Amino acid sequence: MFREAGSADFEQIIRLYRQLNPDDPVLDDGSDAAAFQQILSTPGLRLFVLEVDGDVVATTYLNVIPNLTRSASPYAVIENVVVEESRRGTGLGRQIMAGTLQAAWDAGCYKAMLMTGSRTPSTHAFYRACGFSPDAKTAYLARPS
Numbered sequence: 001m002f003r004e005a006g007s008a009d010f011e012q013i014i015r016l017y018r019q020l021n022p023d024d025p026v027l028d029d030g031s032d033a034a035a036f037q038q039i040l041s042t043p044g045l046r047l048f049v050l051e052v053d054g055d056v057v058a059t060t061y062l063n064v065i066p067n068l069t070r071s072a073s074p075y076a077v078i079e080n081v082v083v084e085e086s087r088r089g090t091g092l093g094r095q096i097m098a099g100t101l102q103a104a105w106d107a108g109c110y111k112a113m114l115m116t117g118s119r120t121p122s123t124h125a126f127y128r129a130c131g132f133s134p135d136a137k138t139a140y141l142a143r144p145s
Helices: 007-020 031-041 092-106 121-129
Strands: 002-004 045-052 055-065 075-083 112-114
Touching (some): 002 092, 007 031, 007 045, 007 055, 007 075, 031 045, 045 092, 055 092, 092 112
Parallel strands (some): 075 112
Antiparallel strands (some): 002 045, 045 055, 055 075
């Protein structure tokens, strides 16, 4: 079942995020739970999950951003796409991406963007199969020094 995340999904989503970024520190000060609640309560920020037999097996994070160009149509940024490691290659990724993109289109977005740090060809093939083009724009990334 594709659905928006709720407060009870926190632990399962964090488990998936640890698969995405295993080197991230485990936070014990509650800041991750606070950020999670902020995401759930902020208009335009939508955290989705795909649930199978009561288990969260995939997640995506959709940011719908107001815009002054393109007839004031918003655009979407999709982040933190994760499918449970043991279930990759089973179609769950396409399923959650289809739902996430539909949510962006339903919100009136004229485009949806994402970036990946993966160099794995299958990851890039997955995003192309979901309808993303690697040739439409050039992404740049800055980090604090």
